[in-house]
Ligand SMILES: NC(=O)c1ccc[n+]([C@@H]2O[C@H](COP(=O)([O-])OP(=O)(O)OC[C@H]3O[C@@H](n4cnc5c(N)ncnc54)[C@H](O)[C@@H]3O)[C@@H](O)[C@H]2O)c1
């Protein structure tokens with residue numbers, strides 16, 4: 184059985200321990216030869232890297248492991264998979280993505296609205312650099328990317344590397360939703376055959392078939408309307424995530440056709456959601472006080488104890504497992520079905536060909552073979568077209584260094600709408616992102 188050479192980009196991520204644990208539990212189905220963790224922050228990565236050494240020694244001693252901040256050591260000739268989860272600017276900039284819009288009375292969120300725009304304008308440059316670094320040595324490596332805002336990163340990478348068919352942008356949210364549906368229905372998530380359409384963090388499930396071909400979505404909708412909606416791993420979630428999942432009931436009541444991605448709350452009810460966001464304590468602060476603190480403390484404790492045996496550093500399994508499921512399906516041409524981000528090319532027949540849509544696909548050694556969705560109703564088409572125009576203009580604003588396009592992008596975003604507000608928040612974000620964004624003219 185072939186063993187794979189894997190690089191994790193963003194080795195110091197709070198999600199890396201989960202990914203490492205996932206690698207250990209999947210060593211029989213996705214065997215790794217060499218694992219390199221790469222990050223630009225030596226300190227952050229060392230803390231996770233030292234934990235990794237102990238974990239791998241105990242659970243996966245055959246892996247050749249190292250961590251580095253040296254690109255030359257990370258990006259070599261024989262990489263099979265690059266698993267990417269970088270955050271340009273770290274939590275310090277995520278906090279600004281949330282707080283700057285809130286200071287203007289707008290939604291402050293990591294991937295949605297002006298915050299997502301700001302994060303996108305930071306991520307694009309680093310992601311282009313990453314692809315160039317990988318491709319300089321490994322032409323055939325698969326680049327599986329979690330880096331957010333995945334919607335904007337996907338549009339940018341398709342624009343800059345149109346012929347590169349080994350870059351696959353993914354999101355764990357549809358997977359988290361499937362696990363949550365599975366819990367409500369008593370069905371394992373892998374036994375669903377979902378039909379899904381939209382953009383990343385902006386999509387809907389239209390059908391949820393079981394192994395016999397029955398559509399369970401109508402039953403699920405009734406369950407959500409009767410008893411509300413919670414994440415599968417509710418006991419491990421912070422309150423803000425529970426509030427987010429709870430909003431699904433309201434969305435389904437208003438728009439019962441399909442089941443929504445939770446991120447739609449920001450676009451459909453911006454005023455209502457805004458009232459719940461605390462400008463003095465945003466999601467970044469909650470993550471820093473929770474997951475970040477816990478992950479780094481637990482890793483340090485394991486290093487101190489010299490064992491990772493009692494370390495339950497991983498909270499949500501879906502994140503680490505999902506990217507490995509996708510890698511495994513590519514590696515062994517399994518053709519398993521996952522929801523991924525792809526160029527539309529007629530999959531949703533009444534959306535632009537070049538949109539990067541999120542749909543179900545059979546994942547093979549030759550890449551995703553997506554399932555066509557067909558025509559979607561006017562309401563969803565209208566929402567998606569405006570959001571896609573926002574994504575495309577964001578990428579154009581970055582590549583052309585255009586203030587005008589940035590202003591157009593933000594004006595089109597449903598969380599902003601007013602051009603005057605768009606200008607105010609853009610000007611504040613330009614200042615907050617100095618050194619990270621290109622200078623806009
Ligand atoms: N697509 C999804 O569904 C999904 C799910 C969860 C997290 N994410 C994304 O994963 C990433 C990590 O999230 P996190 O909360 O753990 O953040 P984090 O800040 O803890 O980790 C990110 C790491 O990336 C490093 N980094 C920054 N720029 C880099 C670069 N140019 N090259 C290499 N490393 C770099 C940082 O130093 C940091 O250690 C973020 O982009 C986040 O949005 C995506």
Ligand SMILES: O=P(O)(O)OC[C@H]1O[C@H](O[C@H]2[C@H](O)[C@@H](O)[C@@H](O)O[C@@H]2CO)[C@H](O)[C@@H](O)[C@@H]1O
Pocket residue numbers: 294331354355356359360424466470499502
């Ligand atoms: O606010 P965060 O940092 O906890 O999460 C932001 C990400 O949220 C989605 O992903 C998962 C996340 O990976 C998981 O650990 C848990 O928190 O649930 C989240 C949603 O179910 C989202 O898909 C990512 O794009 C975000 O970065």
Ligand SMILES: [Mn+2]
Pocket residue numbers: 333353354355356384
């Ligand atoms: Mn996501």
